Amino acid sequence: MFAFILSRILQAIPVMLTVALISFAMFAYVGDPVSIMLGQDFTEAQRQQLIQDLGLDRPFFVQFGTFIGNALQGEFGLSYRLSRPVAELIAERAPATLELAFCAAAIAMFVGVPMGVYTGLYRNSWLSRAFLTFSLIGVSLPTFLIGILLILVFSVWLGWLPSFGRGDVVQLGWWSTGFLTWSGLKALILPSITLGLFQLTLIMRLVRAEMLEVLRTDYIKFARARGLGNRAVHFGHALKNTLVPVITIAGLQLGGIIAFAIVTETVFQWPGMGLLFIQSVGAADIPVMAAYLMLIALVFVTINLIVDLLYYLVDPRLRSSMGAARGGH
Amino acid sequence: MAAPILSTPSHSRDGGPILEVRNLRVEFPTRRGVLTALDDVSFDIAPGEVLGVVGESGAGKSMTGAAIIGLLEPPGRIAGGQILLNGRRIDNLPYEQMRRIRGKEIGAIFQDPLTTLNPLYTVGRQLTETMQTHLDISDREARQRAIGWLEMVGIPAAAQRVDSYPHEFSGGMRQRVVIALALCAEPKLIVADEPTTALDVSIQAQIIALLKRLAREKGTAMMLVTHDMGVIAETADRVAVMYAGCIAEIGPVREVVKAPKHPYSEGLMASIPPLDRKVDHLAGIEGAMPRLSAIPKGCAFNTRCPHVFDRCRHERPELLETGTTLATCWLYDPASEKQVPELLKDD
Ligand SMILES: Nc1ncnc2c1ncn2[C@@H]1O[C@H](COP(=O)(O)OP(=O)(O)OP(=O)(O)O)[C@@H](O)[C@H]1O
């Protein structure tokens, strides 16, 4: 088990290094940070001073090494745009994005899985057909359009829910949460539906397809032939066997939710990392962009690791093949 | 109905048969019309008796088993006839009532042990789950019995193996587990559909021996579908030969194997390597079994039968007394214009 985690972490290192290299290349070669930071009026001496301060005169590998060393300490320098430490900016914005992503993922899982199971079990009921039609809409409409439609209906016409922002937040240490106030919770509803809808329909379709597949297997027929009840057959035997593929996709989707929160955050002016990223792109604020990229890569790598661990818990065949691999070393 | 003569005299007893299949008809509605997968299938199984079922691929052997345990794949459905278990009709029971019969009163064994067990649960869990579905026993009791069953089907170190997953067993061992699962709620009837076909030849005999021993010890009756005439000869009390959704011949195993009365059984027995039977000229049967959509009018076998005569092309034969067995063949109707050929007469 421990060896397995360790090997996965080792495998993640090259991935992270590659992303770091891209981030760094952006830093060093995209745009001209010196002229951006200096503005219009400067002397040559000022320019040289800044180049030295930023370490831009040193060789590539030294610069890259320093970049990685700093990145490991969460140090990405100052935002060009806001002249504040990038780490601080991100830490400020992260809770908003994470809470939004969490709610979106929860909606996608807790609505998508039951809908998938239902449509898999009762293929021909009218409700299943309704779900499938609905899922087509979810997959085909672009996120920003869904967001705008929701705003139109629930904010503009009905006036029930706010159309932008996080509402009131409560500060818990450095973490700002919207979960503890009424307006914070209300503000979460539309953006998390918008963000989670695509994943919801995807998970529903995946669970449905897997259920249909598993229900045809011999071990399900045999479970019925042993006289097990529908509950045990459907949930104990069938659903559990759909979990491995569902975990894979759901895991990747969770990463996607965090990464692609950008659109939703823009539509709802949600003060998260995605919005920060978009604003940074507009201002060529390279340090923020680089840090954001690294962070998203880290999120994906972590989720992959968790997905692998879940496999390990769900599927005994993987458990023993990993055990065998370990024994063989 | 021709009921009384379906079980051979040696097996009739006071209690009556455990299973009676009466004129069973199974249909599959398809886009191009209704296919009849089983047509007028009738047989009995006495308590403790082993009925072998043989026939070419697609003859309807598995379909018969599925109809008995009430698990026909939709859109397949029982369109006629009756199935009685201990004299009680079970072919028209609601799902929930039939569910309680499956596993408890009728056990099932499937063909491929590699796919029959749920890969995500230990064999012990699958056993306890089955027993606790049907029997009112505690977790501890169920576990004890699970270990007992694994021992009974010959799994070494059962007390440790009870917590192993299916993939940790070989094919033969897995089929032993499947047998334990089929028997663990002590049903009085087992439907075993080619229980050894997927196994290594070297293991087949062991599994059959195990099945035979357990069936005898527990007094369990069995419907044993197999392609292996050797297994039939050795295990079955009676044998039913199926052809194109019908019973061609049914009777005591010795008679059907050694002196088949139906032209199809004759060909089938001739096409297998002889054990002690003299085979002169009939080497298999010409042609192939018709698809369900192309079963001929009259006798289903009339396109391939070497003894076919006029009546066979118009009228469907019923199960007729041949002296030793019952066969669906007009040769055995004294009213037919044709006589039983020498070849099919008793030696
Ligand atoms: N879903 C279905 N729709 C239509 N016909 C079907 C369906 N399932 C099976 N059949 C047909 O029913 C007939 C009987 O099939 P069955 O599986 O009982 O044969 P079998 O005797 O068990 O053959 P095998 O020795 O290959 O197992 C076959 O002709 C098959 O093609």
Ligand code: SF4
């Ligand atoms: S009824 Fe006719 S065709 Fe059918 S098996 Fe008998 S002789 Fe052959």
Ligand SMILES: [Mg+2]
């Ligand atoms: Mg079959």
